[in-house]
Amino acid sequence: TTAELLLELVSVEYHETIMARSGTSAEVARRQVMEVAPNGYLAVVEGAIPVGDDGVYCTVGGRAFSDVVREVCGGSAATIAVGSCAFDGGAPAAGGGLTGSVGVEQVVPDVSLVNLPGCPVNVENLAATIVHYLTFKTLPATDARHRPLFAYGGLLHNQCERRAHFEFGEFVQAWGDEGSQKGWCLYKMGCKGPETFANCPTARYAGGISWPVKAGHGCIGCTMAGFWDQMSPVYGRLPSPLPFAPQVSADQLGIALVGGVAALTVAHGTASAVRLHRRGVEERRAARLAEVGIDEGDTGAAEATEALEAIEAADEGDVDAGGAGASDEDAAEAATSDEASGPPTAATPPAPVTEIVDGAADAEGGAR
Ligand code: SF4
Known part of the structure; x- marks a missing residue:
């Protein structure tokens, strides 16, 4: 202990x-x-x-x-x-x-x-x-920002006990609603789990008793660089750094649900959302590339995207294989095999x- x-x-x-x-x-x-x-x-x-x-x-x-x-x-x-x-x-x-x-x-x-x-x-x-x-x-082996891979090598979203609710489209829509009481996914309440690398769901706090999402509050992304500025607003959604990231479908789900009762509003809102999403994706992508130590100017856009996809795919595969331990190990392998992310440090x-x-x-x- x-x-x-x-x-x-x-x-x-x-x-x-x-x-x-x-x-x-x-x-x-x-x-x-x-x-x-x-x-x-x-x-x-x-x-x-x-x-x-x-x-x-x-x-x-x-x-x-x-x-x-x-x-x-x-x-x-x-x-x-x-x-x-x-x-x-x-x-x-x-x-x-x-x-x-x-x-x-x-x-x-x-x-x-x-x-x-x-x-x-x-x-x-x-x-x-x-x-x-x-x-x-x-x-221990670390990423390019000296964060140990055993703790920061896996995507928090992939280790979360509410992930099944995300997959089934079961989201908390307001604090205290039915979904909140049933422990549904906090994505629409601003949870930053899909953008955050940390082992909070498995290590937890207070001797393994709990962690913010288990207690009913979304992740605020506090393990990421410049999180006070980059992860704000706390209760608002951020666009994903990757176009295929799962939260995009959840946003689309929300738009589709609204579309059934307010088509004109959706048409205007969707256009705005697409513009904001594209701009946000570029910003988040640049931040994520910096996080993993990839210089897009050196590697080219296609190679940089492949490297990011490999990291995300490793995380997805780890969940399918079952267990956060496997997730951390494979993510560590993916990160350490990428020369651009920098070598593990040792003392x-x-x-x-x-x-x-x-x-x-x-x-x-x-x-x-
Ligand atoms: S969005 Fe947040 S609450 Fe939902 S599964 Fe991901 S980490 Fe868990």
Whole structure:
């Protein structure tokens, strides 16, 4: 369990909120770890890193948090960025932000890194990453954005327990309606599961008890890059990055149902929807290509489409074969076989001393 990992397997040498030492003594403890185990500890970073105005919006021990991250992560065996803020700036970077907040990757691009985006991060994925490192002396295979394939290699939609309702066209149409009470698909309530890569349906939260869709709320796509901007509005549908993606048929189903009672409205609405859909498809396609590390300018449009289709087809095939485990493995194979997506990253061994640096996850400013 996560508790056993933290209390029995690793030594947490520094964490601002749970360590006994405080103030200057805490900073001494941090420096001691770096001196005793150079390049031999794991640095776990939570929170966005403000770099605007020389990093004044978040300081630790009187120093800019960005400087502390460079120092600690630069001397680590490997770094794990937990949560969407540490991934790419998260909420503080939404809409451009005010503090110049970025993720760990932007501050220390050359370290051995695993990103665990999510809002909040799933602690099971953090525990699994650390256990993988302790067991195999290397970080797990990742995609081009350093997200481990065991957790982010499969499409959430394909692992969802409400998927059967999607296939049968059984959708929640309004909060509290019959479909909502019966646990039908939340696609029409803005669920971003068809556009999101994460293992939330299988890992779940709170010790495996539940996750948002099981609790009745659609996925908000929080594991995807720039999700606050890219996945908005939370309760509105987004067009698919792929023309053949299943949600297109669900939209068409909705239009067809309306058409029976309001033909003129449908004619106007359909034309608008097609224009918006086409524009949206292009934007989502570009975002998805960037996600998997494919440069359409290098590969050509046809090859890029084939690569995306291969990834989606692998996900579909995994569901047919049954089991999220198979899904992750095949998606990992598909992703790692694609040179454009970049090679898996790995770190060299050393001793399992863990250092946790807590950043500005929940506030843009404020000295610590
Ligand atoms: S659209 Fe959302 S609720 Fe429906 S099956 Fe996909 S992930 Fe599940």
